[in-house]
Amino acid sequence: MVRNDGLPLIATKQIIEGGQSTADSLLAETTLLFQPVMIDLSIAKTFYDREVLFIDARDDKEYRAGHIAGSKLAPANPGEILRWATEDDPVVTYCSGGECDLSMNLANELMGEDWGFARVFVFDGGLPQWIEAGYPVE
DSSP: OBOTTSOBSSOOOOEEOOOHHHHHHHHOTTOOOSSOEEEOHHHHHHHHHTTOEEEEOSOHHHHHHOOBTTOEEOOSSGGGGGGTOOTTSOEEEEOSSTTOOHHHHHHHHHHSTTTOOSOEEEETTHHHHHHHTTOOBO
């Protein structure tokens, strides 16, 4: 869909792709984010290997059925995430991938005025892509 002036009415999904150097840049304390950043599988795995906190935005039943190893279930009150991380720590949210908006909704809430997290990333592929890659799940 395009407006009369040629700009799209709906923003296209922009996912940051890359390897180690891209992950290094994103994790640098000097990197300023003004909104959640969507990341690909490669960057998500690099973050995971560096022990960045992963938060599963799905519901309790889905979480118990399987989740990224070591990830935490998103609490009903996002402020409870402060038990596991500070507002300045990087955090990755994920859900079922594809058209699932839960992880982006949570990321936006975390970066909003109420919670003020500074570096929130959204793993676009979600749990299905993680499992397909053979990465650790519980």
